[in-house]
Amino acid sequence: MENICSDNFLKIFKTFENRLNSFFQGNTKILVGGDVRSPKNSIYYKYRKRIVSKSDTEIEISVFYDKENDDYVYYAYNMFFNNNKLMFHYEPTHKEHFQPHVNVYIDDKELENVVGEGFHIISHKYHPFEILDMTERYLG
Amino acid sequence: MFRSLIFRIKSLFQKEEKGVVIVEREEFAREVKEEFRGNMELLKAVEKGLNKYVRKEKYVSLTD
Numbered sequence: 001m002e003n004i005c006s007d008n009f010l011k012i013f014k015t016f017e018n019r020l021n022s023f024f025q026g027n028t029k030i031l032v033g034g035d036v037r038s039p040k041n042s043i044y045y046k047y048r049k050r051i052v053s054k055s056d057t058e059i060e061i062s063v064f065y066d067k068e069n070d071d072y073v074y075y076a077y078n079m080f081f082n083n084n085k086l087m088f089h090y091e092p093t094h095k096e097h098f099q100p101h102v103n104v105y106i107d108d109k110e111l112e113n114v115v116g117e118g119f120h121i122i123s124h125k126y127h128p129f130e131i132l133d134m135t136e137r138y139l140g
Numbered sequence: 141m142f143r144s145l146i147f148r149i150k151s152l153f154q155k156e157e158k159g160v161v162i163v164e165r166e167e168f169a170r171e172v173k174e175e176f177r178g179n180m181e182l183l184k185a186v187e188k189g190l191n192k193y194v195r196k197e198k199y200v201s202l203t204d
Contacts, residue, residue, distance in 0.1 A: 010159060036160045039168035043189050093185045
């Protein structure tokens with residue numbers, strides 16, 4: 001699987017969207033966002049979208065990309081199942097989120113260990129297509 | 141160094157592509173500030189990046 005970089009950012013997200021829409025049988029509704037936003041003379045891209053399928057499954061995508069360093073500044077893919085949520089997250093500037101991981105929320109509350117820290121399930125799966133595979137596996 | 145030079149040259153030819161909206165840096169800064177309110181580490185990093193290749197008088201602030 002090719003790595004995401006500034007040269008294929010748009011292509012990857014276009015394909016990601018097509019697959020997501022086709023998974024939701026072309027019947028998704030955009031609640032928020034849509035286009036990639038890029039400021040003039042800048043090293044960034046930003047992309048935000050919240051969609052809902054006809055079966056009322058919501059997915060929230062928030063991606064912030066550094067074109068110069070070909071790395072994310074932030075990403076979060078939230079999949080909502082009623083009051084439960086799977087969150088794929090990466091935020092290298094934050095010391096606790098410096099590597100891709102998954103957070104799990106049940107009944108709106110994050111799963112925590114005995115000392116009250118949120119679980120970070122460390123995962124190498126951070127490419128949009130891998131997250132899509134996971135979406136298909138969970139919701140398919 | 142070389143990478144950053146290439147990046148700067150490419151930036152000069154930045155054009156609107158399908159599905160991409162080119163926004164003013166000030167507008168982008170406002171959006172980021174709103175979206176990541178309270179996340180100081182991220183805001184500081186983005187502020188640095190946004191001001192990287194612009195003259196000082198064009199700097200935008202995300203942390204004031």
